[in-house]
Amino acid sequence: MVAPAPAVSTGQPTSRFPVMSGFSAMLGRARPVRWHLWLAAIGLLGLAVRLFYLFHWLHPAVVEGDPYYYHEAANLFAAGRGWPDPYELALSGRYVPDAQHPPLTSGLLAVPSVLGFTSFLSHQLFSCLLGVLSIVLVALAGRRIAGPVTGLVAAGIAAVYPGMWLNDPLLMSETTGILTCAWIILAAYRFRDRRTVADAAWLGAALAAVMLARAELALLAVVLVVPLVATARELAWRRRIALVAVAAAVSALTIAPWTIYNLSRFSEPEYLSTGLGSTLAVTHCPASYSGRYVGWWSFDCILALPPSPQERSERDVFYRRAAYDYIKHNERSLPRVAAARLGRTWGVYRPWQQARLDTIERRPLLLSQVGMVTLWPLEIAALAGVVVLRRRRVVLLPLLAVPIALSLASVAIYGTTRFRAAAEPAIVLLAAVAITAAARWLGRRVVARVPR
Template identity: 30%
Template sequence: MSLTSEISSLTRRQALVDGSGIIKSRQFGVALTAIVILGIVARIFFVLGWTVGAPLHGDPLFFQQSAARIANGQGYVDRFLGKGALVPTAEHPPVFSFVLAGLDLLHLRSVDAHRVALAFISAAGVLVMGLFGRRLTSPGVGLLAAGIAAVDPLWIQQGGFLMSESVYLVVVPLMLLIALRCIDRHNRVDFVAFGVIIGVATLTRSEAIEFVVLLGAPVVVFAAYRWRQRGTLALMLLAGLGIVFVPWLIRNDVELGALTLSTNGGLTLAGSYSAATFSPKSPVYGGFDNNSQFGTAAVIVAYENPPNHARHWTELTLSNAMSHSAISYALKHLSDLPGVLAAREGRVWGVYAPGAELNFDVAEDGTGARGPKQVGQIMNWVLLPFCLIGAVWLARRSRKRMIIVAAPILAVAITAAAFYGSTRLRVAAIPSIAVLASIGALSVIAGVRTRANWLGAQLREGDGSDPTVASPTR
C-alpha cells in the first residue's frame, strides 16, 4: 500500500470525527431541525403514554403549587411542613417555579398542560446539544449528540415528571456552549453572559454553584494569557453571577434571615447520612433514605426547642438543625465512609445496585414508568464505554476542551460523594456523556472504515503493511 494511500485513509478517519468537508451548514440546520422535532414528539409520547393524569407529590407538587401562587401575585411562598399560613420559602431554587408560573400566565395551568409545554421547552436542550457538539469538534458529533438527547429516556422523562431537570438539561449544555465560545473568541460580554447562565443553573439546581470553580475558573485561565486580562474576565463573570444571585440572596436575607441559596440542605443531608444509607445490607446503601429525611424533621420539631429562644421552628432553623444532626452522624461513622462513598459513586453512574436504584426511581416518581427507566439504564451502559473512548480522543486533540466537557462530570462526582448517589443527580453530566459518546462512536466507526479500506487494499495490492504503523523502509 502506497504512502499516499495511507495518508488518504488516515485523513478520512480524522475527517469523520472532525466533520471537515462532510456536512454543510444548511444540511446541518435541516438535520438538526428534524432531530429537534423528533425530540418534541418523543417527549409528548412519553407524557401521553406514562404520565398524563398522574397525581403529583414531593418536589413536582411543590413546583406546581408555588408556580400557581407566583402567578396569582402571592410571591414565592409555601406552607411550612405543609401546615399553617403561607410564608416565604427557599426550599427549592426559584427558576423552575417561575418557568411554570409563566405558563400559568399564558393560561396553561393544568398539570398535563405543563407537561406538554415542557416537552417543547425541554426539547430546546436537543437544539443546544447539536450546537454544542458542532462547536466542540464537528457537525457530525453535534447531530449524533442531539440525537441522543432527543431519544434518551433520561432526557425525555423530566418534563413528564414535572421536574426542574427538564429546564436544567437546557441550561447545562447552553452553559458549556458559552464556555467554548469564551475560550474561542473571548470578550467581556461573553463572560457576563457566562456568569448569568451559571447563575441561572444554580437557581435551577443549587449544586450547580460548583460550576463557578469547576468551569468558570478554567475558562478564565484558558481565555487569556496575561493575568491582568484574566482578572478582568473574572470580574465580568462575577458581574454576570451577581446579576442573578444578588437579588435572590438579598430576598432570602430579608425574608428568611440568611444569605442562602436554598433551605433544602438539611433535608438532603438527613436523607443522605442515616443508618440505612450507611449499611451495606440496605437497599439504599449509598443512596437516599426518605424515611430518615422526614423522620429526622419530625423528631426535631416534636422534641427539640428552636434556637435563640424562638417560639416556632422555621424553614431555615429546621434545615440548620437537620444539617447538624446529619454531620454529627457522619463524624461518628467515619470508618464507614470509604465504602459509602464507593457505593454513592457506583449508584450515580449506574454501575452499582441498578435494580435497587431502579426501584427507588420508580417509587420516587410514582408514575409507574418502569419500562422507560429500564431503557434509560441500558442506554447509560451503552454510552459509557463510548464516552471513555471519546474522552481519550478529545484529550489528545485538545486538553482545554476536554477539561471544559469534563467539568459537569466532576461536579456530579463531587455532589454524589458529598450527599448521595442516584440517577437524578447524574443529570448534570449527561450532556457531557452524550457528546463524548458521540465522539467515541464516530471514532470507532472511522477506525472500522479505515481498517476495512486497508484490508481491501491488501487484496488489490498484496501489501501486508498496517496503515496505522509507520514502516521503517519508508
C-alpha cells in the first residue's frame, strides 16, 4: 500500500491543477510512486550534466589550491594521519597541525578514500554524487513547502542550473555547503510543521553540518534556528526554550569531537577553522578597498605584512589582528566596500569581471558567464516566490535565513560567487514556487476561455 504524500505548508491541494500543456498534465497527475520515479529521472539528468561538465571541461584536472587541500586532507584522514597541513607536508615533509577549512568536505571525501578510491578523479565523481543528493533534498523541501509539483520543478532547476553544479567536480566546499543548506531548509520546515523534540534535534544536527561545511554559516544559529523556535507561538515559552536547548545540545555534541581535537593541538583556541585570519588578511587592505577590484581579495594584502608565525592558530591570530587594525583605520570606506562585496556575491556588481575572477578557481569562463545570466531571472522569480508564499501565509524564514546569513558574511569578508552557493537551494526553491504558481494561474485562464 502506497503511503500518502506528506502534508504541505500551504494547506491547499496541490496534486492537480488545470493544464495548458502535456508537461503540465504530467505534473498535475503526480502521485507518490510517480513522483519518486520522476525525481529519480531528474536526479539522473543532474548526474549526467555534472559528469559531462567534469569530463568535457575539467579532466584531466590541475590539482592545486583549495581542491588540493580537500583531496589530500581526505586521503590523509582516511589513512589515519589526522589533520595536518597537506601543502606543508608535500613541500617540506613536516607534519604541521592545521584546520584551514572546516572538516566536512574532506570528511565526506574520505569515504571513497577508505574504500580505496583515492585519486582526484574518484573524489570528483563522489562530489558529483553529493550534488545529486542536493537535488533530492531540494525536491523534498519543495514538496513540503508547496506540494509535489513544486518539488519536481525545484529538482529540475537544481539539476540543470549552473549555480547548483559548477562547484561539484571542482572539489570545493561549496558542494557540501549547498548540500547542508538544502538539508537545513528541509529540517526547518519539518520542525515548523511538527514541532517535536526529534525535529528540534534534527534541526540542530543540520545546523552542525552547515557549520562543519562553511564556518561563516554559524550565523544560522541566530538567524534561523533560535528565531524559528522562539516564534512558535502555539507553544508555551517553556516548551520553546526546551526545544532550543535540544537543538543547541545536538549541534554542540555533533561539533564537539572536531572542536576538542582542535583545542588539544593548537596553542590558541580554535573551534571550527584556523582560516578566518588569512581570509580577512587578503580582503582588508588597499588593493581590496579601492581600484578595479574593490570588494574582492588580493595576495598583495598578505605580502605587505611582516612574516607570520608558523603555528597555525598563532598565524590565525596574527592575521586577524592585522585585518582588524586596517579596518579600524579605514572605517569610512566600509559602507562602499561592503556594497561592492554584496554586489559581487549576488551578481549585480561588475558581473563580467567577477566571472573572469572566478577562473582563478578553475571555473570555465563560459560556464561562469552562463551561470551569471541564468542567475538573474532566477533571482527575479525568487522574489516573486517570496510574494506567493507570503500571500499563502507560509513561514519564509527557513528560505530567507541562508541568503541573509551569507550576505552578512560577505559584507564582513569579501564578495564572491562562491559565497552565494550556499543560498542556491533557497533561490531554486523560491523560483520553483513562483513558476508553479504562474503555471496554475495561466492554466486557469486557459481553461476559463475554453467554450463549454
